[in-house]
Amino acid sequence: MIHVEHAVKTFAGGQQAVHALRDVSLHVAQGDIYGIVGFSGAGKSTLLRLVNGLEKPDSGTVTVAGQELGKLNKRELLKLRRKIGMVFQQFNLLEGKTVFHNVALPLELAGMKKEEIRKRVREVLAFVELEEKQDAYVSQLSGGQKQRVGIARALATSPDILLCDEATSALDPQTTEAILRLLQKVNREMGVTILLITHQMQVIQMICNKVAVMEEGKVVEEGSVLEVFGTPRAEVTRRFVRTVINDRIPEKFLAVVRAEQRNQQVELLKFIGDQVQEPLIAQLCRTEGLEVNILGATIQEMQGSVMSVFILQLIGEEALVAAAEKKIDAAGALRERLVWDA
Amino acid sequence: MSTPGNITPAQAGFDFAAWFKDFFGIKFDKLLGSLGDTLYMLGWGLIIGAAVGFLLALVLVMCRRGGLWQNRVAYGIVNVYVNIVRSMPFIITLVFVFPLTKVIVGKTYGSTAMLVPLVIYISPYLARLMENSLLEVSPGIIEAAQAMGATTWQIIARFMLPEALSSMVLALTTGTVGLLGATAMAGYVGGGGVGDLALTYGYQRYNLPLLILTIVILVVFVQLLQLLGNRVSARLRSHR
Ligand SMILES: Nc1ncnc2c1ncn2[C@@H]1O[C@H](COP(=O)(O)OP(=O)(O)O)[C@@H](O)[C@H]1O
Ligand SMILES: [Mg+2]
Numbered sequence: 001m002i003h004v005e006h007a008v009k010t011f012a013g014g015q016q017a018v019h020a021l022r023d024v025s026l027h028v029a030q031g032d033i034y035g036i037v038g039f040s041g042a043g044k045s046t047l048l049r050l051v052n053g054l055e056k057p058d059s060g061t062v063t064v065a066g067q068e069l070g071k072l073n074k075r076e077l078l079k080l081r082r083k084i085g086m087v088f089q090q091f092n093l094l095e096g097k098t099v100f101h102n103v104a105l106p107l108e109l110a111g112m113k114k115e116e117i118r119k120r121v122r123e124v125l126a127f128v129e130l131e132e133k134q135d136a137y138v139s140q141l142s143g144g145q146k147q148r149v150g151i152a153r154a155l156a157t158s159p160d161i162l163l164c165d166e167a168t169s170a171l172d173p174q175t176t177e178a179i180l181r182l183l184q185k186v187n188r189e190m191g192v193t194i195l196l197i198t199h200q201m202q203v204i205q206m207i208c209n210k211v212a213v214m215e216e217g218k219v220v221e222e223g224s225v226l227e228v229f230g231t232p233r234a235e236v237t238r239r240f241v242r243t244v245i246n247d248r249i250p251e252k253f254l255a256v257v258r259a260e261q262r263n264q265q266v267e268l269l270k271f272i273g274d275q276v277q278e279p280l281i282a283q284l285c286r287t288e289g290l291e292v293n294i295l296g297a298t299i300q301e302m303q304g305s306v307m308s309v310f311i312l313q314l315i316g317e318e319a320l321v322a323a324a325e326k327k328i329d330a331a332g333a334l335r336e337r338l339v340w341d342a
Numbered sequence: 343m344s345t346p347g348n349i350t351p352a353q354a355g356f357d358f359a360a361w362f363k364d365f366f367g368i369k370f371d372k373l374l375g376s377l378g379d380t381l382y383m384l385g386w387g388l389i390i391g392a393a394v395g396f397l398l399a400l401v402l403v404m405c406r407r408g409g410l411w412q413n414r415v416a417y418g419i420v421n422v423y424v425n426i427v428r429s430m431p432f433i434i435t436l437v438f439v440f441p442l443t444k445v446i447v448g449k450t451y452g453s454t455a456m457l458v459p460l461v462i463y464i465s466p467y468l469a470r471l472m473e474n475s476l477l478e479v480s481p482g483i484i485e486a487a488q489a490m491g492a493t494t495w496q497i498i499a500r501f502m503l504p505e506a507l508s509s510m511v512l513a514l515t516t517g518t519v520g521l522l523g524a525t526a527m528a529g530y531v532g533g534g535g536v537g538d539l540a541l542t543y544g545y546q547r548y549n550l551p552l553l554i555l556t557i558v559i560l561v562v563f564v565q566l567l568q569l570l571g572n573r574v575s576a577r578l579r580s581h582r
Contacts, residue, residue: 052489081491092482094505096581105500106490137581157490 001161001193002028002051007060009046020046021057022217028195028210033187035204035225036197037240038214044197047214048163051195052084053077065160082110085154085192089166091146093153095139099130102138103152110157124152127190128182144175151182155190162186164196168203180207201240205229205302213237225303230270230334245270245300245309249340253295257313257340264315266295267325270334271308280331281310284324290316311338366552368543377559379453379534383525387460388518394461395468395517398424400498402473410484410494424466432524435463436531456525456533464521471513475506508578515571519564536560 009021020043028034038044049055050062053069062069067080093102100121107117125131128148138146147167154162164183168176184207186192198204204211204225212222213236220234232241241247247268249257257266285292296311314321328335362370398420404410405417427435436459443450443458479502487501526537536556544553 054485054488078491078493081489084489086486086489088482088486090480090482092480092486094483094501096505096508096579109490109492109496109500139581153486153490163489 001030001032001065002026002195003061003063004047004050005061005063007047007050007057007062009043009050009055009057019217021050023060024214024217024219025060026212026219026222028193030193031187031191032210033184033194033196033208035208035211036195036214037199037201037204037211038197038236039199042214043217044214045165048165048195048197051161051163052081052086082106082157083159083161085151085157085159085162087147087150087154087162087164087167089169091138091143091150091170093138093146093149096137098135098137099125099141099149099152100134102149103156106153106156120156121152124155127155127185128152142175143171144178147171147175147179148182151179151186155186155192158190160191160193162192162194164194166198167196169198169200176203177206183207201243205244205300209303213240226272226305226307229300229302229307230272245298245307246296246311247336247338249311249338250296253313254340256293257295258342260313260315262315263318263321264313265321265325266338266340267312267314267328268336268338269310269312269328271310272334273305273307280328280333281312284312284314284327287316287320287324290314290320290324366555367547367549368539368552373536373539373555376534376536376539379528379538380522380525380536383453383456383460383528383533383535384518384521386457387464387521387525388514390457391461391464391517391521392468392514394465396472398465398469399472399476402469403476403502404494404498410497420469424469427462427466428470430463432459432463433527433530435459436527451532453528453533453535456528456531460521460524463524464517467520468513468517471517472506472510475509475513476502478509479505508575511571511575511578515568515575518567518571522560522564522567 004024004026007021007024011018011020024043024047026036026047036044036047046055050057050069051064053062053072056070064080064084067076069077069080072080094105103121103124104117107120112120121134122131125134128151130145130148130152133141133145133149138149141149150167162183167183168179171179180203183194183196187194187207196203196208208225210223211225211228212219213228213234214220215234215236221228221232221237228237229241229245232238238247249266257264281292281294284290291314293313293315294310295313296309298309300307300309314324316324325335359370366373401416401420402424405413405420407414409417430438439459439462440450443455446458447455449455483501483505484497487497492500525533525535526541528535529538529541536559540553540556543549544556
């Protein structure tokens with residue numbers, strides 16, 4: 001659906017040039033909710049804006065729904081943009097106009113008839129559950145309601161793709177969740193492919209099926225959400241995953257670990273879905289001469305599956321600990337050793 | 343003093359015209375004519391000046407760095423032109439554009455001829471004010487417009503203009519007051535108007551009552567104008 005190949009984008013800054021994108025490639029399939037996560041200034045917005053041609057790459061190509069953007073003339077590009085909705089962090093609505101007026105605007109621009117516009121606006125407002133606010137002025141709405149209007153406006157022209165630039169970053173946690181559920185509904189019921197960017201890993205966890213991690217103008221890691229949360233490789237990815245899944249020995253237990261004189265290892269275990277059938281931890285506990293302490297345990301839901309995360313302290317002779325590690329690996333759990341300062 | 347029962351027609355009612363002529367030294371009709379001249383110059387000056395000013399403002403906003411038509415040459419030319427004209431006193435502009443006035447109107451005197459220097463004087467001023475109004479429109483709104491496939495003209499007409507309108511009304515109000523001041527110079531080219539009246543009949547003939555009357559008229563007029571401008575602007579802004 002969306003293919004970005006080797007995109008490079010450099011802005012002429014004041015003193016020195018800003019390398020917003022350094023050879024970025026991205027592939028989004030039809031039906032994906034694809035998330036791009038990264039810290040501020042990583043180049044996320046620039047990458048997103050390539051997709052609807054608001055930004056042109058210095059080199060590289062962008063292909064959307066089979067059309068290469070660089071080869072389109074102006075009118076073709078405008079037409080393509082009507083098939084790509086965009087939602088913004090600051091909503092970017094006409095504050096002094098009614099909800100109806102805002103949602104009708106893209107349809108008026110496209111030259112739709114008044115009667116049809118009325119019907120379509122009602123439809124999308126019903127979809128975002130804001131029907132009764134049709135005649136309210138945007139300035140009278142809450143942040144969450146404004147974003148619903150933003151989404152309704154983006155959906156008015158029945159786009160195939162929705163681009164979301166930090167769509168929930170200006171909202172409180174409850175509202176964020178409601179908006180994310182709405183985006184999920186847009187994806188499932190309307191079949192709209194969604195490309196979203198965020199600096200919050202919770203957003204990725206809640207609705208995305210694929211994720212790319214960006215840092216300094218590069219995609220440093222990408223894959224399915226379960227893969228990336230399961231085995232984050234790049235340091236920046238680990239930092240992001242850590243905001244959702246604790247991968248450190250809990251502060252409270254650090255003293256216990258430090259005080260332990262016997263041979264020990266602390267392990268981080270992740271089980272995805274029902275991939276691990278055997279009662280692995282029970283078996284470990286029953287191992288003669290091995291002491292198992294559970295220092296942490298959480299369950300994370302993502303991508304319609306669950307990830308169980310344990311932090312185990314294994315105490316015993318070196319050979320026994322090694323055998324236990326082998327057993328864990330053989331069972332198919334994701335495992336890594338955690339280190340601590342003495 | 344006439345005796346009762348022997349009243350002349352003039353004394354039957356209060357003869358306003360005679361009283362006016364007596365007190366202010368000019369005929370009431372003359373004052374009305376001057377008001378008419380002022381409104382004529384102000385009205386047309388504002389309409390044409392605002393149209394020209396808007397075009398200049400559009401060039402300034404669209405051609406600036408990062409604008410939708412980014413063009414250094416066009417921006418530079420208009421920017422310098424606006425600065426030059428704005429730094430010239432009106433009386434200089436008035437004399438300076440005589441040749442142009444002659445070409446356009448065919449003569450250099452009268453209130454129609456006065457419109458040429460008035461428009462040239464006020465349009466850059468209005469352009470600056472309207473430029474500021476247009477620049478106040480959030481870049482996010484323009485980004486949203488572009489993202490929904492709006493053409494550049496649609497962006498101007500459907501997004502920038504409506505968003506800037508309330509602020510532009512205030513700009514126009516300020517501009518109108520400035521224009522009113524400039525129309526006072528019309529006396530130099532026989533353009534007439536209230537300002538001319540104040541100068542030639544009030545000031546130069548030491549007619550204090552007339553001078554005060556014209557000042558009162560101008561002050562009240564500016565007050566009403568400002569009130570109207572504020573009202574309209576507030577109305578346009580009321581839902582934000
Ligand atoms: N139009 C622009 N002109 C100059 N620099 C820009 C422009 N747009 C973005 N940048 C710079 O490019 C870098 C990446 O920006 P952006 O894509 O907005 O990052 P993110 O969305 O991840 O925060 C930043 O350093 C930003 O300052
Ligand atoms: Mg951004």
